[in-house]
Amino acid sequence: AQSVTQLGSHVSVSEGALVLLRCNYSSSVPPYLFWYVQYPNQGLQLLLKYTSAATLVKGINGFEAEFKKSETSFHLTKPSAHMSDAAEYFCAVPQAGTALIFGKGTTLSVSS
Amino acid sequence: NAGVMQNPRHLVRRRGQEARLRCSPMKGHSHVYWYRQLPEEGLKFMVYLQKENIIDESGMPKERFSAEFPKEGPSILRIQQVVRGDSAAYFCASSPPGYNSPLHFGNGTRLTVT
Numbered sequence: 447a448q449s450v451t452q453l454g455s456h457v458s459v460s461e462g463a464l465v466l467l468r469c470n471y472s473s474s475v476p477p478y479l480f481w482y483v484q485y486p487n488q489g490l491q492l493l494l495k496y497t498s499a500a501t502l503v504k505g506i507n508g509f510e511a512e513f514k515k516s517e518t519s520f521h522l523t524k525p526s527a528h529m530s531d532a533a534e535y536f537c538a539v540p541q542a543g544t545a546l547i548f549g550k551g552t553t554l555s556v557s558s
Numbered sequence: 559n560a561g562v563m564q565n566p567r568h569l570v571r572r573r574g575q576e577a578r579l580r581c582s583p584m585k586g587h588s589h590v591y592w593y594r595q596l597p598e599e600g601l602k603f604m605v606y607l608q609k610e611n612i613i614d615e616s617g618m619p620k621e622r623f624s625a626e627f628p629k630e631g632p633s634i635l636r637i638q639q640v641v642r643g644d645s646a647a648y649f650c651a652s653s654p655p656g657y658n659s660p661l662h663f664g665n666g667t668r669l670t671v672t
Contacts, residue, residue, distance in 0.1 A: 478658045489649055489663030544614040545591045550600035
């Protein structure tokens with residue numbers, strides 16, 4: 447079964463600094479990967495989706511993620527953090543014929 | 559175009575009572591998913607339904623929990639004889655058919671068992 451692991455349950459950055467949130471998938475190459483964001487007291491929103499058409503995927507709010515088969519990774523990055531980026535971020539992979547399976551999430555804090 | 563609607567947003571139940579959580583999917587979406595979220599544990603898949611069918615309930619506790627998605631009306635997640643450990647945020651998501659279709663989430667129901 448497919449799974450994803452998010453390294454680091456909490457990441458803190460200063461406003462304007464690089465954001466790097468890590469996600470590794472299980473050894474078999476998934477056809478799709480997703481990043482979602484959750485703001486306090488809300489549901490999850492789709493940030494971006496990898497479909498194997500391109501290894502670098504651009505999403506909303508200036509985020510992007512790069513699929514690296516050699517590292518089994520799909521890390522999320524943003525060149526310059528903004529206070530409004532503070533939220534919880536989830537990596538997810540679909541299980542064949544059923545639902546998305548999510549990582550445990552990474553809480554991003556942004557300080558001024 | 560309304561998104562996924564969940565109600566109630568907050569639900570308080572005493573131990574032993576029943577909890578009913580409702581989810582109306584986005585228009586045109588025929589697939590519904592229920593997840594449970596606990597702090598530091600992320601989202602745990604519970605059940606995947608299509609109209610009148612349970613497709614995968616591998617994440618559902620074997621007792622006290624049930625889900626349905628009738629031909630008409632919202633999907634219902636039902637928890638009988640609630641215990642304190644059932645306290646959590648329950649999220650519903652919907653999607654159109656398709657293996658790679660992104661999920662659209664509701665804002666969740668926060669269940670507190672006293």
